[in-house]
Amino acid sequence: MRKNLFFLAIISLLLLVGCSQQETIRKTGDLVIPTFEYILENGYPVNDKSETYGPDMGNMMIIEEPDLILTQGENSIIGYAKKVELDGPKPKTPEEAVKLNNSPPREVPLYDVDGETIIGTYWIGKVNR
Template sequence: MRKNLFVLTVILLFVLVGCSQQETLTKEADNNSNHLGGIASDLDIPSKESILKEGYPTNKNGQTYGPDMGGLNSGELGVPDLILAQGENGIIGYAKKVELEGPKPKTPEEALKLNNLPPRAVPLYAFDGETIIGKFWIGKENR
Protein backbone atom coordinates (compact mmCIF):
# COMPACT_ATOMS: atom_id res chain seq x y z
CA MET A 1 0.00 0.00 0.00
CA ARG A 2 2.81 2.44 0.88
CA LYS A 3 4.59 1.68 -2.39
CA ASN A 4 1.44 2.38 -4.38
CA LEU A 5 0.92 5.64 -2.51
CA PHE A 6 4.52 6.66 -3.22
CA VAL A 7 4.23 5.90 -6.94
CA LEU A 8 0.94 7.78 -7.11
CA THR A 9 2.53 10.76 -5.35
CA VAL A 10 5.45 10.82 -7.79
CA ILE A 11 3.13 10.61 -10.79
CA LEU A 12 0.92 13.39 -9.42
CA LEU A 13 4.01 15.54 -8.93
CA PHE A 14 4.95 15.08 -12.60
CA VAL A 15 1.39 15.94 -13.67
CA LEU A 16 1.21 19.05 -11.47
CA VAL A 17 4.53 20.38 -12.69
CA GLY A 18 3.53 19.77 -16.30
CA CYS A 19 0.14 21.45 -15.83
CA SER A 20 1.64 24.52 -14.18
CA GLN A 21 4.16 24.91 -17.01
CA GLN A 22 1.48 24.40 -19.64
CA GLU A 23 -0.87 26.92 -17.97
CA THR A 24 1.87 29.53 -18.12
CA LEU A 25 2.46 28.79 -21.81
CA THR A 26 -1.26 28.93 -22.54
CA LYS A 27 -1.62 32.34 -20.87
CA GLU A 28 1.47 33.62 -22.66
CA ALA A 29 0.20 32.39 -26.00
CA ASP A 30 -3.25 33.92 -25.41
CA ASN A 31 -1.72 37.25 -24.40
CA ASN A 32 1.09 37.37 -26.95
CA SER A 33 -0.17 35.51 -30.00
CA ASN A 34 0.56 38.56 -32.17
CA HIS A 35 4.13 38.84 -30.86
CA LEU A 36 5.67 35.48 -31.73
CA GLY A 37 8.41 36.81 -33.97
CA GLY A 38 9.23 35.20 -37.30
CA ILE A 39 7.32 32.01 -36.52
CA ALA A 40 3.92 33.64 -36.13
CA SER A 41 2.93 33.00 -39.75
CA ASP A 42 3.82 29.30 -39.41
CA LEU A 43 2.18 28.77 -36.04
CA ASP A 44 -1.54 28.31 -35.61
CA ILE A 45 -2.60 28.69 -31.96
CA PRO A 46 -6.28 28.03 -31.34
CA SER A 47 -7.96 30.05 -28.59
CA LYS A 48 -9.40 28.44 -25.46
CA GLU A 49 -12.85 29.60 -26.50
CA SER A 50 -12.64 27.95 -29.93
CA ILE A 51 -11.34 24.71 -28.42
CA LEU A 52 -14.15 24.57 -25.86
CA LYS A 53 -16.72 25.33 -28.57
CA GLU A 54 -15.42 23.27 -31.50
CA GLY A 55 -12.76 20.96 -30.05
CA TYR A 56 -9.09 20.88 -30.93
CA PRO A 57 -8.33 21.64 -34.57
CA THR A 58 -6.76 18.88 -36.65
CA ASN A 59 -3.80 19.32 -38.99
CA LYS A 60 -3.43 17.67 -42.43
CA ASN A 61 -1.91 14.58 -40.74
CA GLY A 62 -4.94 14.07 -38.49
CA GLN A 63 -3.15 15.27 -35.34
CA THR A 64 -4.98 17.52 -32.91
CA TYR A 65 -3.08 20.57 -31.70
CA GLY A 66 -3.36 23.38 -29.17
CA PRO A 67 -2.63 24.19 -25.55
CA ASP A 68 -3.17 21.49 -22.92
CA MET A 69 -6.08 23.07 -21.10
CA GLY A 70 -5.69 20.99 -17.95
CA GLY A 71 -8.85 20.79 -15.87
CA LEU A 72 -10.95 22.92 -18.24
CA ASN A 73 -11.67 19.98 -20.49
CA SER A 74 -10.76 16.89 -18.54
CA GLY A 75 -12.61 13.90 -19.88
CA GLU A 76 -14.25 15.68 -22.79
CA LEU A 77 -11.47 16.73 -25.13
CA GLY A 78 -8.45 15.09 -23.53
CA VAL A 79 -4.96 16.28 -24.40
CA PRO A 80 -4.05 17.20 -27.99
CA ASP A 81 -1.51 15.16 -29.95
CA LEU A 82 0.63 18.31 -30.36
CA ILE A 83 0.88 20.37 -27.17
CA LEU A 84 1.74 24.07 -27.21
CA ALA A 85 5.19 24.59 -25.67
CA GLN A 86 7.93 27.18 -25.42
CA GLY A 87 11.39 25.87 -26.23
CA GLU A 88 14.92 27.15 -26.39
CA ASN A 89 15.39 30.86 -27.03
CA GLY A 90 11.67 31.52 -26.44
CA ILE A 91 10.55 29.70 -29.59
CA ILE A 92 6.89 28.72 -29.35
CA GLY A 93 5.71 25.61 -31.13
CA TYR A 94 4.25 22.19 -30.47
CA ALA A 95 5.72 19.13 -28.76
CA LYS A 96 4.30 15.69 -29.52
CA LYS A 97 2.46 14.20 -26.56
CA VAL A 98 4.04 10.78 -27.13
CA GLU A 99 7.54 12.28 -27.10
CA LEU A 100 6.86 14.22 -23.90
CA GLU A 101 5.58 11.23 -21.92
CA GLY A 102 8.84 9.31 -21.60
CA PRO A 103 9.20 6.12 -19.56
CA LYS A 104 6.56 5.08 -17.03
CA PRO A 105 7.70 3.74 -13.63
CA LYS A 106 6.49 0.29 -12.61
CA THR A 107 7.97 0.31 -9.10
CA PRO A 108 8.88 2.97 -6.52
CA GLU A 109 12.54 2.26 -7.25
CA GLU A 110 12.02 2.99 -10.94
CA ALA A 111 10.17 6.20 -10.02
CA LEU A 112 13.15 7.35 -7.96
CA LYS A 113 15.54 6.61 -10.83
CA LEU A 114 13.32 8.57 -13.23
CA ASN A 115 13.57 11.59 -10.92
CA ASN A 116 17.33 11.62 -11.52
CA LEU A 117 17.37 11.28 -15.30
CA PRO A 118 19.50 13.79 -17.18
CA PRO A 119 17.65 16.49 -19.14
CA ARG A 120 16.46 15.44 -22.57
CA ALA A 121 15.32 17.38 -25.60
CA VAL A 122 12.32 16.66 -27.78
CA PRO A 123 11.70 18.36 -31.12
CA LEU A 124 9.48 21.43 -31.21
CA TYR A 125 7.26 21.43 -34.30
CA ALA A 126 5.09 23.82 -36.30
CA PHE A 127 1.40 22.92 -36.12
CA ASP A 128 1.83 20.50 -39.03
CA GLY A 129 3.65 18.09 -36.70
CA GLU A 130 6.42 17.64 -39.28
CA THR A 131 8.41 20.87 -39.53
CA ILE A 132 10.94 21.04 -36.69
CA ILE A 133 11.41 24.62 -35.49
CA GLY A 134 13.36 24.10 -32.27
CA LYS A 135 13.90 22.01 -29.14
CA PHE A 136 11.90 21.64 -25.95
CA TRP A 137 13.89 20.46 -22.95
CA ILE A 138 12.48 18.19 -20.26
CA GLY A 139 14.23 18.40 -16.91
CA LYS A 140 16.05 21.62 -17.81
CA GLU A 141 15.03 25.24 -17.92
CA ASN A 142 14.34 26.35 -21.49
CA ARG A 143 16.17 29.57 -22.32
Protein backbone atom coordinates in the same frame (compact mmCIF):
# COMPACT_ATOMS: atom_id res chain seq x y z
CA MET B 1 -27.07 65.25 -47.74
CA ARG B 2 -27.64 64.43 -44.05
CA LYS B 3 -29.32 61.18 -45.03
CA ASN B 4 -26.29 60.14 -47.12
CA LEU B 5 -23.89 60.97 -44.28
CA PHE B 6 -26.04 58.98 -41.86
CA PHE B 7 -25.99 55.89 -44.10
CA LEU B 8 -22.25 56.30 -44.69
CA ALA B 9 -21.68 56.45 -40.92
CA ILE B 10 -23.80 53.31 -40.37
CA ILE B 11 -21.95 51.38 -43.09
CA SER B 12 -18.58 52.49 -41.68
CA LEU B 13 -19.62 51.41 -38.20
CA LEU B 14 -20.73 47.99 -39.46
CA LEU B 15 -17.43 47.53 -41.29
CA LEU B 16 -15.45 48.46 -38.17
CA VAL B 17 -17.41 46.07 -35.97
CA GLY B 18 -17.15 43.25 -38.52
CA CYS B 19 -13.41 43.69 -38.95
CA SER B 20 -12.69 43.87 -35.24
CA GLN B 21 -14.08 40.45 -34.32
CA GLN B 22 -11.58 38.29 -32.41
CA GLU B 23 -9.83 35.67 -34.49
CA THR B 24 -10.63 32.11 -33.49
CA ILE B 25 -7.37 30.67 -34.79
CA ARG B 26 -4.43 33.03 -34.85
CA LYS B 27 -1.02 32.77 -36.44
CA THR B 28 2.24 33.61 -34.70
CA GLY B 29 4.64 33.96 -37.57
CA ASP B 30 3.62 30.86 -39.48
CA LEU B 31 2.56 28.90 -36.38
CA VAL B 32 -1.20 28.35 -36.09
CA ILE B 33 -2.47 28.65 -32.50
CA PRO B 34 -6.14 28.01 -31.72
CA THR B 35 -7.68 30.23 -29.03
CA PHE B 36 -9.19 28.85 -25.83
CA GLU B 37 -12.61 30.04 -26.97
CA TYR B 38 -12.30 28.18 -30.27
CA ILE B 39 -11.28 24.95 -28.52
CA LEU B 40 -14.09 25.21 -25.96
CA GLU B 41 -16.65 25.63 -28.75
CA ASN B 42 -15.23 23.26 -31.39
CA GLY B 43 -12.69 20.98 -29.74
CA TYR B 44 -9.07 20.83 -30.78
CA PRO B 45 -8.34 21.42 -34.48
CA VAL B 46 -6.78 18.56 -36.45
CA ASN B 47 -3.79 18.72 -38.81
CA ASP B 48 -3.36 16.77 -42.08
CA LYS B 49 -2.04 13.74 -40.12
CA SER B 50 -5.23 13.65 -37.98
CA GLU B 51 -3.29 14.88 -34.93
CA THR B 52 -5.05 17.29 -32.59
CA TYR B 53 -3.12 20.42 -31.64
CA GLY B 54 -3.36 23.37 -29.31
CA PRO B 55 -2.62 24.57 -25.80
CA ASP B 56 -3.17 22.28 -22.85
CA MET B 57 -6.57 23.38 -21.53
CA GLY B 58 -5.92 21.98 -18.06
CA ASN B 59 -9.11 21.64 -16.04
CA MET B 60 -11.16 23.68 -18.53
CA MET B 61 -12.08 20.61 -20.57
CA ILE B 62 -13.03 17.02 -19.96
CA ILE B 63 -11.43 15.76 -23.17
CA GLU B 64 -7.83 14.59 -23.29
CA GLU B 65 -4.82 16.74 -24.04
CA PRO B 66 -4.06 17.29 -27.73
CA ASP B 67 -1.54 15.11 -29.58
CA LEU B 68 0.60 18.22 -30.18
CA ILE B 69 0.80 20.51 -27.13
CA LEU B 70 1.68 24.18 -27.50
CA THR B 71 5.02 24.75 -25.77
CA GLN B 72 7.68 27.42 -25.46
CA GLY B 73 11.12 25.93 -25.84
CA GLU B 74 14.74 26.94 -25.93
CA ASN B 75 15.46 30.46 -27.23
CA SER B 76 11.78 31.35 -26.58
CA ILE B 77 10.68 29.45 -29.69
CA ILE B 78 6.99 28.57 -29.59
CA GLY B 79 5.95 25.32 -31.20
CA TYR B 80 4.21 22.02 -30.57
CA ALA B 81 5.66 19.10 -28.62
CA LYS B 82 4.24 15.63 -29.15
CA LYS B 83 2.40 14.43 -26.05
CA VAL B 84 3.99 10.97 -26.28
CA GLU B 85 7.47 12.54 -26.39
CA LEU B 86 6.69 14.83 -23.44
CA ASP B 87 5.35 11.94 -21.37
CA GLY B 88 8.45 9.85 -21.99
CA PRO B 89 8.90 6.32 -20.67
CA LYS B 90 6.56 5.06 -17.95
CA PRO B 91 8.24 3.46 -14.94
CA LYS B 92 7.15 -0.09 -14.12
CA THR B 93 8.62 -0.23 -10.62
CA PRO B 94 9.33 2.28 -7.84
CA GLU B 95 13.05 1.83 -8.52
CA GLU B 96 12.55 2.78 -12.19
CA ALA B 97 10.57 5.83 -11.08
CA VAL B 98 13.43 7.00 -8.86
CA LYS B 99 15.93 6.39 -11.66
CA LEU B 100 13.81 8.37 -14.16
CA ASN B 101 13.32 11.15 -11.64
CA ASN B 102 17.09 11.45 -11.18
CA SER B 103 17.91 11.20 -14.88
CA PRO B 104 19.60 14.10 -16.69
CA PRO B 105 17.54 16.62 -18.70
CA ARG B 106 16.17 15.28 -21.96
CA GLU B 107 15.54 17.00 -25.25
CA VAL B 108 12.14 16.99 -26.98
CA PRO B 109 11.73 18.40 -30.50
CA LEU B 110 9.34 21.29 -31.10
CA TYR B 111 7.29 20.90 -34.25
CA ASP B 112 5.27 23.10 -36.53
CA VAL B 113 1.53 22.37 -36.56
CA ASP B 114 2.14 19.68 -39.21
CA GLY B 115 3.78 17.46 -36.56
CA GLU B 116 6.76 16.81 -38.88
CA THR B 117 8.76 20.00 -39.35
CA ILE B 118 11.11 20.51 -36.39
CA ILE B 119 11.39 24.20 -35.47
CA GLY B 120 13.10 24.08 -32.09
CA THR B 121 13.89 22.20 -28.89
CA TYR B 122 12.17 21.86 -25.52
CA TRP B 123 14.08 20.54 -22.51
CA ILE B 124 12.51 18.47 -19.74
CA GLY B 125 14.37 18.87 -16.46
CA LYS B 126 16.08 22.09 -17.55
CA VAL B 127 14.96 25.72 -17.74
CA ASN B 128 14.02 26.70 -21.30
CA ARG B 129 15.11 30.27 -22.08
